[in-house]
Amino acid sequence: MPAHGVVQSPVLVGRDEFVALADRRLAEAAAGAGQLLFVAGEAGIGKTRLLGAIARRARARGFTVVRAAAFPGDAQSFAGLLLDLAGDLTSAREPALSDLGRSLSSRLRAISTADGDAHRQRRLLVQNVVDLLVMAEPGGPMLLILEDLHWADELSLDVLGHLPGRLASRPMLVAGAYRSDELYPKLPMRDLRARLLPQRLAEEIRLPRLNPDQIATMTGAVLGRPAPAQVVAAIHDRSNGIPLHVEEFFAAIDQDALTPQSGAVVLAAAVPDTLADAVLSRARHLAARTREVASAAAVIGRSFDFDLLTAVTEAAPAEVADALRELREAYLVMPGTDAVTFDFRHALIRDTLYADTDLPVRRRLHESVARTASERGYRDEFISTHFEQAQLAERAYHHALIAAREAASISAHGEARELFRRAVRNLPAGLSAVDRADLFAALGDEAAATDDNTAAAEAYKTAHDLATGVGEVRAAAALVPRMVAVAHLLGTGLDARVRTLRGALDSLEGVTGADRERARLRSAMAATFLMDDGLDEAIVHGERGRAESRRIGDDEAVLNAEATLGSVLVFVGRMEQGWELLEGAIARARDTDQEAEAARGYRMIGSCASVLVEYDRAEHWLAEGVRYGEKVELWNHRHYMASHLAHVQWATGQWDTAKMTAQQALADGRGGITTRITAQYVLGYLAMGRGDWNAAAELLGEAFAEGERMAELQRLSPPLWGLAEAARCRGDHDTALMLCERGHEVSANVTDAAYLFPYLLTGVRAHLARDDVEAAQAWSDRVGVVLAARGIPGTLPAVEHARGLLLLARGDVAAAQRTIAAASESWQVRRRFWEGAWALLDLAAVAAKARRHAEAARLVAQVRGSAESVGATTLVDAADRLAVPSGGGRPVDPWHPLSGREFEVSQLVAAGLTNRQIAERLVLSPKTVSAHVEHILTKLGAARRTEIAAWCATVRREPPGQ
Numbered sequence: 001m002p003a004h005g006v007v008q009s010p011v012l013v014g015r016d017e018f019v020a021l022a023d024r025r026l027a028e029a030a031a032g033a034g035q036l037l038f039v040a041g042e043a044g045i046g047k048t049r050l051l052g053a054i055a056r057r058a059r060a061r062g063f064t065v066v067r068a069a070a071f072p073g074d075a076q077s078f079a080g081l082l083l084d085l086a087g088d089l090t091s092a093r094e095p096a097l098s099d100l101g102r103s104l105s106s107r108l109r110a111i112s113t114a115d116g117d118a119h120r121q122r123r124l125l126v127q128n129v130v131d132l133l134v135m136a137e138p139g140g141p142m143l144l145i146l147e148d149l150h151w152a153d154e155l156s157l158d159v160l161g162h163l164p165g166r167l168a169s170r171p172m173l174v175a176g177a178y179r180s181d182e183l184y185p186k187l188p189m190r191d192l193r194a195r196l197l198p199q200r201l202a203e204e205i206r207l208p209r210l211n212p213d214q215i216a217t218m219t220g221a222v223l224g225r226p227a228p229a230q231v232v233a234a235i236h237d238r239s240n241g242i243p244l245h246v247e248e249f250f251a252a253i254d255q256d257a258l259t260p261q262s263g264a265v266v267l268a269a270a271v272p273d274t275l276a277d278a279v280l281s282r283a284r285h286l287a288a289r290t291r292e293v294a295s296a297a298a299v300i301g302r303s304f305d306f307d308l309l310t311a312v313t314e315a316a317p318a319e320v321a322d323a324l325r326e327l328r329e330a331y332l333v334m335p336g337t338d339a340v341t342f343d344f345r346h347a348l349i350r351d352t353l354y355a356d357t358d359l360p361v362r363r364r365l366h367e368s369v370a371r372t373a374s375e376r377g378y379r380d381e382f383i384s385t386h387f388e389q390a391q392l393a394e395r396a397y398h399h400a401l402i403a404a405r406e407a408a409s410i411s412a413h414g415e416a417r418e419l420f421r422r423a424v425r426n427l428p429a430g431l432s433a434v435d436r437a438d439l440f441a442a443l444g445d446e447a448a449a450t451d452d453n454t455a456a457a458e459a460y461k462t463a464h465d466l467a468t469g470v471g472e473v474r475a476a477a478a479l480v481p482r483m484v485a486v487a488h489l490l491g492t493g494l495d496a497r498v499r500t501l502r503g504a505l506d507s508l509e510g511v512t513g514a515d516r517e518r519a520r521l522r523s524a525m526a527a528t529f530l531m532d533d534g535l536d537e538a539i540v541h542g543e544r545g546r547a548e549s550r551r552i553g554d555d556e557a558v559l560n561a562e563a564t565l566g567s568v569l570v571f572v573g574r575m576e577q578g579w580e581l582l583e584g585a586i587a588r589a590r591d592t593d594q595e596a597e598a599a600r601g602y603r604m605i606g607s608c609a610s611v612l613v614e615y616d617r618a619e620h621w622l623a624e625g626v627r628y629g630e631k632v633e634l635w636n637h638r639h640y641m642a643s644h645l646a647h648v649q650w651a652t653g654q655w656d657t658a659k660m661t662a663q664q665a666l667a668d669g670r671g672g673i674t675t676r677i678t679a680q681y682v683l684g685y686l687a688m689g690r691g692d693w694n695a696a697a698e699l700l701g702e703a704f705a706e707g708e709r710m711a712e713l714q715r716l717s718p719p720l721w722g723l724a725e726a727a728r729c730r731g732d733h734d735t736a737l738m739l740c741e742r743g744h745e746v747s748a749n750v751t752d753a754a755y756l757f758p759y760l761l762t763g764v765r766a767h768l769a770r771d772d773v774e775a776a777q778a779w780s781d782r783v784g785v786v787l788a789a790r791g792i793p794g795t796l797p798a799v800e801h802a803r804g805l806l807l808l809a810r811g812d813v814a815a816a817q818r819t820i821a822a823a824s825e826s827w828q829v830r831r832r833f834w835e836g837a838w839a840l841l842d843l844a845a846v847a848a849k850a851r852r853h854a855e856a857a858r859l860v861a862q863v864r865g866s867a868e869s870v871g872a873t874t875l876v877d878a879a880d881r882l883a884v885p886s887g888g889g890r891p892v893d894p895w896h897p898l899s900g901r902e903f904e905v906s907q908l909v910a911a912g913l914t915n916r917q918i919a920e921r922l923v924l925s926p927k928t929v930s931a932h933v934e935h936i937l938t939k940l941g942a943a944r945r946t947e948i949a950a951w952c953a954t955v956r957r958e959p960p961g962q
Helices: 016-030 047-060 080-090 095-113 118-134 154-162 188-196 212-223 229-239 243-252 263-268 273-283 288-300 306-313 317-329 347-355 359-375 380-389 393-409 413-425 433-449 453-469 473-489 494-507 515-531 535-552 555-571 575-591 595-611 615-631 635-651 655-668 673-689 693-710 713-730 733-748 757-769 773-790 797-809 813-830 833-849 853-870 873-881 900-910 915-922 926-940 945-953
Strands: 035-041 064-069 142-147 172-179 203-206 303-305 333-335 341-344
Touching (some): 016 047, 016 203, 035 047, 047 064, 064 080, 080 095, 080 142, 080 154, 095 118, 212 243, 229 347, 229 655, 288 306, 288 317, 288 347, 288 359, 306 341, 306 359, 317 333, 341 347, 359 380, 380 413, 393 413, 393 433, 413 433, 433 453, 433 473, 433 635, 473 494, 473 515, 473 673, 515 535, 555 575, 575 595, 595 635, 635 673, 655 673, 673 693, 673 873, 693 713, 713 733, 733 757, 733 773, 757 773, 757 797, 813 833, 833 873, 873 900, 873 926, 900 915, 900 945, 915 926
Parallel strands (some): 035 203, 142 172
Antiparallel strands (some): 333 341
């Protein structure tokens, strides 16, 4: 959506401690102990926003709020701030305040025209005004807000300086704001601050710039969704952490363009008009020579050093020093980290001055900067930037290529990608096809590392076409494993990828010296079959690739093959052997600095453990892998591991954390389809657990559609199960069974247990809900035989659990109790929250059937408590349907059409309580209460809370337990 008009963050970010401090001072003022509070910070830092938050809190406490402000030029005026205050008071509704405003105005105007001893009259005026202000009685405590004190005149500040001693016994808080970076030595506010703060006659809040995490929070609040990490970093860099700059960016750009791939570019090109106009307004008052120096500095960059600037401007050092002094006084530049460097105060100042410099002048300056920097040994990245801007392509290419290779060697993959792109843009006309193929292959590697998979695929294809065109068969074949890996991330199906790999192997038939390429193609073939759970084929190709790689001493390919084989082994049930192989591959890859293979190893072990219900192992390796991926800037691996970490967090009942992790992975990893599918089905599971059926259907349906297009079991089966389980929870048992059959079909074809096990319980419960015990038994037998064949420990509790449900359905209560209890304990040991909660409800049903009502009630309460703690309203509703009295008798009817808990909430809504008050009363989270209210509205067919109250008035029932 293109942004327009004014954009303001809906939340105040990074200021909680200051709001809390203001709350304390308001409380003290209300008790009769007033004081003076300053809010200081640079322009745009959020002083007015903070004062607005303080004002809202003050009004909520019963304060009368009065505002006044100084304006540019007031420092040379007579009582400008006080006159503005008088005007605000005069227009107040309270008679006491309007009388105060008129008295203040008349006294100020009288002294301005009086003759005689002006000094004495001024002293008397100050005292009279102070008396008027502190003795005002608006009927309660008062908050006086004074803005832009850096522009205030001496008389107004003199009054302000006399207030603290009188406020200590009055119910008044005075809050004044000023720009701390613009207190010129000649401004009166500078002297007042220096006098009051050391004597503790006033307190100062100094607002800092926002850090990257706070920028992420603010950006997410404006967008209504988590922003990609690359976009957050670009916003932080461009805005310098100033909240107003962030909001101005959003007002100036198309928000939908802020993707991981394009966001940084969009932001780099944006200079909001409001900010540019402010900079140019200051620049117009500079001396001509100073403006020339500013243009040259802007061409050099955000930071620049004195010697380079002097050389580029061809001016005398004294002239440059004078110009820099003027730029500092205009608040455009400031000293850098040492005696010879300087920085523009904000990136936007530099960009504005750069854009305002004529193009021919810019190009001439860029060339001068590049040649001077080259002679003086500056970094190749810096030199290449300026040669490109000067349109000297060959020299730009040369320096960019050197810098790109250096960046890649130290894992600065984002920087390397941009430098290789610069080299491509400046390709010399006579460069050979082989060298061009190498360049595009390197660009593809860096684009893949940074999760820009579309760009990687294009670069690899160009490199492959160039190599093939000049008969470089081995070079072309060497590219194919990387091409196939990227194609997989873009959703290319198994058959097409296998054809590509086999075609590359065929092209090497009879080619001497191609053992390395063949071995790597075999390893890639193994990984490709693994993705579709073609485990037998994966083992054959993996072992062959590993043997060939060992024979030729290609350690990188050995590590790749071992990570693939380890993953296959854990999926076929050879757990210890597989985990050992994976952990060993990671350790060796890290020891030998083979970063890509180490990151892939983390990815494989973490995702395998996530799927195989080995959550302790998964959390350890995924968390470590995410950190490693960030360290070496291998972003596709990092984002994919984050999405699987979200899956583990969902599975272990950390639902709020899972939501944040999945949403961020989705925002960051849109370049990789595997990351996107995983994050979507995790969010779909959460929506299912919280009863948001529309969101669940949308998220799971989209993930399933993409997984089905890829024709990979591990992509399509998890969202397919989510759709089946959601249908069962909604009572649509026919749809649930149809989807379960599809899930069984795709898993049974490859004897998969890891993705099949959740379907076992979903299908059994759906058949039993239709009172078809025999069909439930048949389904349990069909699925159970596959799970038993693989023998994966994390999947086997499902077999025991299903058997217990069948025993209960047949009336064997004692055996059902033992069997379900064993399954419940296994789920708890495995930390599987969803099935574990249902197992406890099953035990409650067993206890109720055996008339052990106290035990049943205890189990229901246990499930309800754990479900409410994560907002799992689907489980809460199920628990309410099983609610039983502690003293015996038949189960209490749900409060149709509401559950017992929902009826409890509806009564409090009818009593006029807010969601937050209800949450406090029932010891729930506000989010859980909000979900309950939404369900109540839906079940009652109501649109407003008043309709809930009207419905409550028609029933005379008490909720269960009362």
